[in-house]
Amino acid sequence: QIPSEFYSSIQNMELLLKSELAILDRLDKIIRLSEARVSELKRQRDSLRQDLEGVDSLEYVSNPVSAFLMTKRLLKDYQDIDALIRKELDVMLIDDTTVIPATVDLLGVAEGLSRLQDLYLLEVEDMADGYMYGYRLNRKLNAKECYEIALAMSQSTVFENANKWFREALRRWEAEKSPKVSKVEILDYFTFSLFEDAEYQEAYDRTIDLLRLDPKNEGALQKKETFAMWLKFVEENGPTPKEPKLSHPLYEPLCRGEVHRFADELSKLRCRLDTKTTPFLRLAPLKVEEVSLEPPIYLYHKVISDEEIDKLIELGKARLNRATVGQMVSQVRISQNVWLSEEVDPLLGVLQRRTYDMSRGLSMQGFDMVQVNNYGIGGHNIPHYDCDSEYPPFPQFNMGNRLATLMYYLSDVEVGGGTVFPRLSLGVFPIKGSAIFWHNVHHNGNVDERMLHAGCPTLIGSKWVANIWIHEYHQEFVLPCKLYAENLPEDIGKEEDSN
Numbered sequence: 001q002i003p004s005e006f007y008s009s010i011q012n013m014e015l016l017l018k019s020e021l022a023i024l025d026r027l028d029k030i031i032r033l034s035e036a037r038v039s040e041l042k043r044q045r046d047s048l049r050q051d052l053e054g055v056d057s058l059e060y061v062s063n064p065v066s067a068f069l070m071t072k073r074l075l076k077d078y079q080d081i082d083a084l085i086r087k088e089l090d091v092m093l094i095d096d097t098t099v100i101p102a103t104v105d106l107l108g109v110a111e112g113l114s115r116l117q118d119l120y121l122l123e124v125e126d127m128a129d130g131y132m133y134g135y136r137l138n139r140k141l142n143a144k145e146c147y148e149i150a151l152a153m154s155q156s157t158v159f160e161n162a163n164k165w166f167r168e169a170l171r172r173w174e175a176e177k178s179p180k181v182s183k184v185e186i187l188d189y190f191t192f193s194l195f196e197d198a199e200y201q202e203a204y205d206r207t208i209d210l211l212r213l214d215p216k217n218e219g220a221l222q223k224k225e226t227f228a229m230w231l232k233f234v235e236e237n238g239p240t241p242k243e244p245k246l247s248h249p250l251y252e253p254l255c256r257g258e259v260h261r262f263a264d265e266l267s268k269l270r271c272r273l274d275t276k277t278t279p280f281l282r283l284a285p286l287k288v289e290e291v292s293l294e295p296p297i298y299l300y301h302k303v304i305s306d307e308e309i310d311k312l313i314e315l316g317k318a319r320l321n322r323a324t325v326g327q328m329v330s331q332v333r334i335s336q337n338v339w340l341s342e343e344v345d346p347l348l349g350v351l352q353r354r355t356y357d358m359s360r361g362l363s364m365q366g367f368d369m370v371q372v373n374n375y376g377i378g379g380h381n382i383p384h385y386d387c388d389s390e391y392p393p394f395p396q397f398n399m400g401n402r403l404a405t406l407m408y409y410l411s412d413v414e415v416g417g418g419t420v421f422p423r424l425s426l427g428v429f430p431i432k433g434s435a436i437f438w439h440n441v442h443h444n445g446n447v448d449e450r451m452l453h454a455g456c457p458t459l460i461g462s463k464w465v466a467n468i469w470i471h472e473y474h475q476e477f478v479l480p481c482k483l484y485a486e487n488l489p490e491d492i493g494k495e496e497d498s499n
């Protein structure tokens with residue numbers, strides 16, 4: 001019973017002393033706990049910092065493996081620390097003003113990584129050791145990190161590649177002294193992902209492994225039955241064929257730079273100075289590299305200065321939004337873009353006039369605004385035509401079809417990021433300051449199917465391009481229409497396709 005007053009009895013005053021000693025004991029305990037907490041926080045901080053020691057920021061954020069790890073840390077690791085110190089110290093590590101990614105970012109990075117893995121034939125073991133086309137991280141990945149990549153890939157439904165990462169996670173788990181993830185957890189998701197990829201035998205075998213570790217695991221017991229059923233089904237009916245990838249057969253080899261052109265073809269191509277196409281070029285000729293003569297594709301060098309590029313990117317950065325095609329967030333084009341006109345900055349008008357010099361006399365009235373693009377992790381633009389085969393073409397612009405394309409390269413790309421033309425079996429790799437020009441339609445207005453092209457996934461680096469599309473309207477007098485395309489059977493592309 002607590003006395004109503006203390007001062008009037010020494011015995012009660014003794015109670016106060018006891019209480020004080022108890023408080024001090026508790027304070028001791030709190031300090032010990034906080035110290036343990038602080039040294040744990042220090043340990044975590046040191047290891048988090050170590051990953052970023054001396055890294056080149058562009059290389060780090062564009063490398064798909066480090067990009068994944070960074071996104072995961074911000075999405076999970078720091079949030080865990082935040083929750084802990086909020087509870088115990090009543091302070092915030094992360095608040096409303098902190099820039100953090102969302103789950104879609106983590107899944108998007110995983111999907112980009114998976115695409116790069118396929119296209120550039122990357123081995124999971126090398127990537128997990130930190131190697132990527134000559135670029136390297138400052139350490140190897142552990143079992144838990146491989147598992148996290150696998151998990152995010154399987155959530156992005158790229159099961160085949162997810163499974164490669166699950167296998168790597170298991171290999172590393174066996175080799176590690178104190179793995180930060182349990183084998184049961186890895187196997188649990190791995191078996192699910194294997195099943196989704198129709199790898200029933202392996203799914204069954206790994207479920208047996210799981211049950212050996214955790215015999216009462218209900219999920220696993222159920223899976224064992226389901227997988228056994230599917231195995232029997234496949235035995236009786238044969239395996240279900242996996243869906244083939246839909247892409248031009250030369251697209252991927254071209255992106256990897258594996259397709260080489262014949263010497264006699266190359267020997268016809270020249271580099272020259274263009275002094276004639278417009279009057280201005282007599283004063284300031286353009287350096288032209290012929291990439292293809294028929295159909296014509298030209299690469300103009302040193303046509304936009306570093307200062308202009310910096311300005312354009314700065315204008316773009318401030319306005320970038322997820323690239324959209326129509327109103328839907330694009331599934332096929334993993335980039336962000338923004339449209340800029342002369343109203344935004346006089347530089348855009350300068351670029352329009354320079355484009356006129358490269359467009360071989362097309363009327364500027366048909367020029368669209370400048371579209372600035374920056375690609376994301378594994379960002380690409382799958383094989384497509386810039387022109388529209390529907391009628392009327394691009395009704396939203398009411399300018400007719402996109403007759404020609406002029407694309408400025410605003411960056412070099414360390415690895416990947418080529419612009420490839422599968423039907424012409426040729427590819428161009430970005431050179432900062434250069435621009436590429438080609439026509440998309442025949443003289444009679446039909447789609448020139450030879451001009452199918454793509455932007456290859458960026459593996460390392462940040463790819464920036466600026467497009468100016470030149471529309472049909474207002475070209476009547478400079479490019480009179482001919483009824484038939486010269487010497488060009490309309491199905492030339494299809495013919496090549498069937499080879």
Ligand SMILES: O=C(O)CCC(=O)C(=O)O
Pocket residue numbers: 373381386417418419420453454455456465467
């Ligand atoms: O990024 C590239 O290389 C190609 C881009 C492209 O084709 C487009 O934006 O339409």
Ligand SMILES: [Fe+2]
Pocket residue numbers: 384385386453
């Ligand atoms: Fe394009």
